Amino acid sequence: MAAKDIATLYAKTDDLENRSRRNNLRIVGVPEKTEGANATEFIENWLRQLFQDKGLSLLYAVERAHRVPMRPLPPGRPPRPILAKILHFRDRDTILRLSRDNADMTLNGAKVSIFPDYSNEVQRRRSRFMDVKKRLRGLQVPYAMLFPAKLRVAALGSTRFFEDPEEAAQWLDIHERQLRDGSLDT
Numbered sequence: 001m002a003a004k005d006i007a008t009l010y011a012k013t014d015d016l017e018n019r020s021r022r023n024n025l026r027i028v029g030v031p032e033k034t035e036g037a038n039a040t041e042f043i044e045n046w047l048r049q050l051f052q053d054k055g056l057s058l059l060y061a062v063e064r065a066h067r068v069p070m071r072p073l074p075p076g077r078p079p080r081p082i083l084a085k086i087l088h089f090r091d092r093d094t095i096l097r098l099s100r101d102n103a104d105m106t107l108n109g110a111k112v113s114i115f116p117d118y119s120n121e122v123q124r125r126r127s128r129f130m131d132v133k134k135r136l137r138g139l140q141v142p143y144a145m146l147f148p149a150k151l152r153v154a155a156l157g158s159t160r161f162f163e164d165p166e167e168a169a170q171w172l173d174i175h176e177r178q179l180r181d182g183s184l185d186t
């Protein structure tokens with residue numbers, strides 16, 4: 001089998017894995033054992049209580065939820081993430097939007113964050129943009145990560161898309177002074 005065929009099959013497999021995770025959420029920061037014996041019920045009730053008046057549908061339900069399967073980490077280490085499959089994609093999108101707007105979510109004093117659940121390959125590709133995103137946040141430039149790993153930057157009177165973090169960093173190096181000054185000239 002040719003390398004091209006293997007790459008094509010790998011891409012298809014990754015696409016299938018991400019499609020199967022489409023309605024999943026990755027909930028990071030929930031202290032260990034907070035969920036008790038039934039993680040599904042706990043997450044469903046906690047999210048309902050957190051976002052009850054903010055747009056969850058009447059059909060909102062968590063299909064299943066569990067901790068990432070690995071040994072619990074030693075004391076002092078971050079807790080294992082919880083994966084939750086939301087029954088309806090609109091509720092999943094609402095939860096993601098509301099959690100983005102509510103950056104100060106806590107549970108029993110611990111900071112909690114909610115993210116989409118992507119395959120390891122997509123997470124790896126997205127993490128390559130970490131330094132560029134940190135610089136954009138520092139400059140207060142609006143940006144978004146599009147699936148699978150494309151950075152959208154709205155600045156200087158236009159919107160630009162980057163699939164390569166080095167290209168985005170070069171663009172940022174060139175335009176950083178304009179962005180810092182708030183200039184709208186390209």
